[in-house]
Amino acid sequence: MTVQTEVKTYFNYINGEWVSSVTNEVEASINPANKNEVVGYIQRSSIEDLNEAVAAAKRAQKSWRKRSGVERGEYLYRAADILERRLEEIAETMTREMGKTFGEAKAETMRGVHILRYYAGEGVRKIGDVIPSSDNEALMFTTRVPLGVVGVISPWNFPVAIPIWKMAPALVYGNTVVLKPASEAAVTAAKVIECFHEAGFPKGVVNMICGPGSVIGQGIANHPDINGVTFTGSNTVGKLVGKAAFERGAKYQLEMGGKNPVIVAKDADLDLAVEGTINGGLRSTGQKCTATSRVFVESEVYETFKEKLLAKVKQLKIGNGMDSETWMGPCVSEAQLNTVLSYIEKGKAEGADLIYGGKRCIEGEFANGFYVEPTIFENVDINMTIAREEIFGPVLALIKVHSIEEALELANDTEYGLSASIYTKDIRNILSFINEIEAGLVKVNAETAGVEFQAPFGGMKQSSSHSREQGQAAIEFFTSIKTVLVKA
Numbered sequence: 001m002t003v004q005t006e007v008k009t010y011f012n013y014i015n016g017e018w019v020s021s022v023t024n025e026v027e028a029s030i031n032p033a034n035k036n037e038v039v040g041y042i043q044r045s046s047i048e049d050l051n052e053a054v055a056a057a058k059r060a061q062k063s064w065r066k067r068s069g070v071e072r073g074e075y076l077y078r079a080a081d082i083l084e085r086r087l088e089e090i091a092e093t094m095t096r097e098m099g100k101t102f103g104e105a106k107a108e109t110m111r112g113v114h115i116l117r118y119y120a121g122e123g124v125r126k127i128g129d130v131i132p133s134s135d136n137e138a139l140m141f142t143t144r145v146p147l148g149v150v151g152v153i154s155p156w157n158f159p160v161a162i163p164i165w166k167m168a169p170a171l172v173y174g175n176t177v178v179l180k181p182a183s184e185a186a187v188t189a190a191k192v193i194e195c196f197h198e199a200g201f202p203k204g205v206v207n208m209i210c211g212p213g214s215v216i217g218q219g220i221a222n223h224p225d226i227n228g229v230t231f232t233g234s235n236t237v238g239k240l241v242g243k244a245a246f247e248r249g250a251k252y253q254l255e256m257g258g259k260n261p262v263i264v265a266k267d268a269d270l271d272l273a274v275e276g277t278i279n280g281g282l283r284s285t286g287q288k289c290t291a292t293s294r295v296f297v298e299s300e301v302y303e304t305f306k307e308k309l310l311a312k313v314k315q316l317k318i319g320n321g322m323d324s325e326t327w328m329g330p331c332v333s334e335a336q337l338n339t340v341l342s343y344i345e346k347g348k349a350e351g352a353d354l355i356y357g358g359k360r361c362i363e364g365e366f367a368n369g370f371y372v373e374p375t376i377f378e379n380v381d382i383n384m385t386i387a388r389e390e391i392f393g394p395v396l397a398l399i400k401v402h403s404i405e406e407a408l409e410l411a412n413d414t415e416y417g418l419s420a421s422i423y424t425k426d427i428r429n430i431l432s433f434i435n436e437i438e439a440g441l442v443k444v445n446a447e448t449a450g451v452e453f454q455a456p457f458g459g460m461k462q463s464s465s466h467s468r469e470q471g472q473a474a475i476e477f478f479t480s481i482k483t484v485l486v487k488a
């Protein structure tokens with residue numbers, strides 16, 4: 001039994017102050033590698049807390065929007081430096097709170113530093129164009145203005161990168177922010193907000209409220225003083241958020257689930273394809289929206305690919321993410337573990353052949369954690385549940401195909417459209433894939449996961465509300481264009 005030392009309580013951040021919820025209720029955030037370890041206590045807030053935060057953000061926005069983009073960017077540069085200084089501590093908190101390996105957590109935290117610096121620089125870029133008017137005495141141009149108060153609702157799987165890739169552009173373009181992090185990673189989020197606090201943002205510009213998604217998240221979606229809502233999470237919740245925002249005329253952005261395919265052509269570098277399938281499908285315990293889940297392999301190389309894949313998967317070390325030897329950590333929660341296990345049972349019940357893994361790890365060091373084996377099915381029909389629904393766990397479905405045309409047709413046979421990969425050297429395959437795959441992120445000879453902060457990111461079909469995040473695309477969501485005509 002782990003002897004728990006003093007555990008810290010983390011507070012909401014409203015108007016530049018750390019404050020308890022009016023409910024005086026907290027909930028424990030536990031370590032999925034050892035459920036007896038409490039990482040910290042977080043506020044279980046109510047709508048009253050959210051109203052306080054939104055009122056503070058609304059007050060602050062009046063002056064924040066009047067600052068120059070250069071000045072707003074300086075705050076982001078300072079936050080980046082502080083986050084970089086605290087990188088190891090915040091990465092360790094991430095690993096202890098949601099399970100990803102310490103190496104991945106450090107890389108993600110550094111990605112947060114890069115994103116802050118990228119958007120700090122966006123403060124000096126042009127925000128409009130001069131357009132010739134038909135009236136030669138008039139001056140016509142476009143400019144951009146902030147939305148006002150932006151609500152940020154973020155998931156637990158990238159608890160540093162995702163809140164930052166939403167907050168940084170929101171702030172640099174003149175909005176103020178109310179963040180509601182996922183409860184499973186709220187301690188990590190609180191430490192990120194500590195960096196914003198230390199950077200000296202004016203009171204009310206940045207706010208954070210922790211609490212149940214159905215209360216605080218839905219409250220953000222419904223709040224009349226929140227002008228824009230940016231959400232990343234499941235389709236079920238995303239649709240609730242989008243509907244509520246739409247009904248009150250607020251701008252909304254939804255990035256949701258995926259059921260991402262990889263196509264392995266008969267001319268592929270099979271070792272590269274195996275590496276990409278394992279990394280894309282199983283890193284972070286498969287808990288990425290961009291994770292590989294459907295594996296289409298041309299029949300000529302299917303058996304060789306499968307043998308290579310099994311040989312490599314057998315070598316993966318499962319364990320506590322803080323152990324440097326660990327390749328794959330636990331699921332984020334017991335609920336997520338049970339969801340993954342239920343999909344595995346459904347795969348077997350519907351007739352897919354389980355060829356590797358499929359069980360909970362419960363012996364020895366795993367006893368107090370939420371661990372599952374990497375799992376591989378073959379003889380999967382495209383209409384089976386495990387080929388249609390997002391599992392959000394380390395489960396791969398192998399599907400044999402007899403041509404690239406068949407692979408493309410089956411890969412597109414899904415309601416999702418987030419990310420997709422092909423492994424091939426044939427230029428005709430490459431061009432067909434780029435042109436025909438229905439996905440917002442298209443990779444050739446690279447895994448389905450992995451986005452670069454300077455490039456647009458988002459999905460098609462039911463993976464997204466069809467805006468794009470990151471890079472210079474982010475300005476489209478976090479500002480409104482004004483077309484101006486001036487005559488003397």
Ligand SMILES: NC(=O)C1=CN([C@@H]2O[C@H](COP(=O)(O)OP(=O)(O)OC[C@H]3O[C@@H](n4cnc5c(N)ncnc54)[C@H](O)[C@@H]3O)[C@@H](O)[C@H]2O)C=CC1
Pocket residue numbers: 153154155156157158180181182183212213214215216217218219221232233234235237238240241255256257258288289390392418459463
């Ligand atoms: N498309 C993308 O870029 C990404 C999508 N995801 C998706 O997110 C899911 C896993 O993350 P989770 O945090 O479990 O997703 P989730 O949808 O359960 O929760 C996401 C956020 O919404 C909040 N929330 C819960 N109920 C709510 C409600 N009724 N109204 C408003 N907010 C509510 C949660 O507290 C959390 O902050 C997966 O489906 C994954 O595919 C995760 C990361 C990136």
Ligand SMILES: CCCCCC(=O)O
Pocket residue numbers: 158162232288289290291448449450451
């Ligand atoms: C929101 C999900 C982001 C995926 C980031 C990645 O695949 O590295």
